[in-house]
Amino acid sequence: MDQDLAIPDSRTEVRPRAPIMARVGVDYGLLPELAGVSVKLVWVYAHGLLTREINDPGITPLRYSLLEVVGQNPGLQQVQLAEALALTRPGTSVALDFWEDRGCIERRKLATDRRSFGIFATSLGMRELERLRAVVRQADAALMSSLTEDEASQFRQLLKKIHL
Amino acid sequence: MDQDLAIPDSRTEVRPRAPIMARVGVDYGLLPELAGVSVKLVWVYAHGLLTREINDPGITPLRYSLLEVVGQNPGLQQVQLAEALALTRPGTSVALDFWEDRGCIERRKLATDRRSFGIFATSLGMRELERLRAVVRQADAALMSSLTEDEASQFRQLLKKIHL
């Protein structure tokens, strides 16, 4: 697999469609001053890195997040998963179908309320989750690779100060 | 307009669908450690803030960016605009149609190459751009409102170090 060491010079390939804003002859006006614009560019970059590192068109970052929460919280109902990840109920259904088709999760009928299920990761699902965690950690490290350790930890703190 | 002073406590209304990750009883596992996850949450927050501040469903952040570049670079061709903003040519066409319908830009036939146009902001377009700049600056300030001045400037620097 040639993606394992593809951290250093791969930024241009990995950024599929994002403006560069260091282009000769184009004046971006206010845009480079806006934090929001930089946030978007970083997000596009991060999403591209992760998508490439995962290397499986079916597994989106969001679907990985779902598997992560299922693995960490065995037996949650679909409504609870939907709320935890800010998904709609139909979206949750479809995403769980995806993981169920891959044998990674199972829906177990609840004895107490036969309308709903408890969602559990299978042992295959737990192995898949472990595999994805390594991949995701690597993509996140690649995202931070232009920062020092101190800068990266500052960056994480500042991000949380904004969204928490 | 009640949105003018809606900076302080409006975060929950402004964040339409983003997980909170400080929920009791749900373990998010690896997710809170990932910078990429925080970047996405901040982006969703920023997009929501800006969309609400603009308060016009037609004017997306991307369309504002286009008007900004047109205003700063009179006479660019559509292919150049497309490249500068990493848009497809069809996407550029449609976005320019939007601003042309609003009387904000005009396509002027080039004498040198009758296939293409020079794109210019009209005087109405320049006024609209000025109006939007104020709105966008305000949304960006709101995005940074939980940070001190120093933190905000650090944050901008770190973002650029990642995406530039």
Next chain:
DNA sequence: TATTGTTATACTCTATAACTATA
């Protein structure tokens, strides 16, 4: 009557393909 989950449907973005008019 309200809730869980599913299916059907629609809407937005964005991407590609096909077309025109020029070069």
Next chain:
DNA sequence: TATAGTTATAGAGTATAACAATA
């Protein structure tokens, strides 16, 4: 033959609406 721009079309992703089963 290649390029600028447009129009048509198709694919994700995500939203709502309608439905079936159960409470």
